Amino acid sequence: MTHGSTNQLTFTINGELVCLKDIDPTCTLLEYLRQSDRMGTKEGCGDGDCGACTVALIGKGADGKPHYQAVNSCLIPLGAIAEREVITVEGVANGQLHPVQAAMVQLGGSQCGYCTPGFIISLFAAYYDRALDDMAIEGNLCRCTGYLPIRRAAQQMAAHSNEVGDIFSHTLERSSIELSPFNYGNGDRQFYRPARLVEVFALLQQHPNATLVAGATDLGLELSWHRQQYPVLISLEAVAELQVLEQTDESVEIGAAVPLSHIEAILHGVFPSLDEMLHWFAARQVRNRATLGGNIGTASPIGDLPPVLLSLDAELRLASAHGSRVLPLADFFKGYRQTDLQPGEVIVSILIPKAIAAGAVRRLSQSYKVGKRGTDDISIVAAAFTIDLDDRNQILHARLGYGGVAATPARAIAVEHFLIGKPWNIATVQQAKTLLNKAFTPLTDLRGSADYRQRLIVNLFEKFFVEGWADSDLTRDWGEVSS
Ligand SMILES: Cc1cc2nc3c(=O)[nH]c(=O)nc-3n(C[C@H](O)[C@H](O)[C@H](O)COP(=O)(O)OP(=O)(O)OC[C@H]3O[C@@H](n4cnc5c(N)ncnc54)[C@H](O)[C@@H]3O)c2cc1C
């Protein structure tokens, strides 16, 4: 059922075919680039935070067409780029400076130049997407030029990117974006990229200790930073069943391996709390690779999307060679980094209902992330709230999801129960705040103290109330405000 194995790994860099034999498929693309004297791509942090290592991969965009996608080469294992096309900073000047390079030179966008190759590639990818806004460079740090000249360069190019029609846009037109199945083995190391779920199950039976990998934005850290060894990796990127993204009037089903940047684009406007959290999730390079399945699969207590999904009553479709089941996300997390996933089981998709509670006329739903910096940072606390109200402003349904406050992402269930049947007003919120003070026992760590987290748990809910009223068309009801 699985395809024949090879000990050769091929891909292209700047149009040049690279064929590697007996290499370690968990070597990162950045390591390979620098070992092969392609020194333009820089290493800054080695963990996805600085963007100095940014390269462009040709891949399928949310519209199903080929796009240049900025990604962090320090996080990508070589196995993941098999039979794909990579563009590095050495490849963007085609006889003359590329327009993005020319604009950076003209507007003084570079001083020491260490970050510049990364910025050039982020801007290059955005140029062909006609998306030259701040989000294009949110994953690139510059420590000496300052962002103003770089943003000016982006703005100048934005005025011209509608006229794009050069060798790079022609390359995109003839690029293949369907990932082919690929099995690599060199004795010690195996890297599989199956196309169907049934092949994943077969591989997991054959290699019970294999590790699943999707975008590798989490696992890549283990490779790059912790030098963790993974003898057998099974990539989920090409598995058709994990790439679905379907909507009906009742619900949305998101394949576990759909990149977050696709979810951002395709589901925009469907779930405001998901839109908001995705906006603050890492940065463009990470969202181009990271998946929902990976965010849930890590079972990190500070994963940003589980609180949102908990507040939306999401369920997981899980499957193994023995069958499939649907499990509420709330029942998935069992303890610190422990889940209900059984051996041989895979997260296939995430199901999110759209319907609001029976009898409700209005849903308030929003998410909040508090970190040390705006973009590309991990949460101190993340929270997401959903409240359904009837025509008398009574609460019919309440979900309060939190991250960063316990060993797992968690709901404040006692507070949810308290809220049902109460009027949605400041008096109710004040009482809920008292209960929220007792709902969790957060820890102190290098990101924030337990006391700070406790305050966030409470204050974010109050903020949700205040903001909910700001755009509410219901009659204001401040109720009795307790002192
Ligand atoms: C610079 C940087 C910034 C980040 N910022 C954020 C942030 O703002 N918020 C946040 O929440 N996270 C953040 N992360 C963490 C990471 O990007 C996310 O957790 C991401 O969603 C992981 O998805 P992935 O596809 O890359 O997972 P991978 O790294 O491929 O896999 C992660 C884990 O999940 C398992 N897994 C993957 N898919 C499945 C599946 N279908 N079934 C079962 N198990 C599976 C893998 O075996 C692995 O253990 C950041 C990471 C970096 C490097």
Ligand code: FES
């Ligand atoms: S080296 Fe910093 S993001 Fe890769």
Ligand code: FES
């Ligand atoms: S130009 Fe020096 S870090 Fe950006």
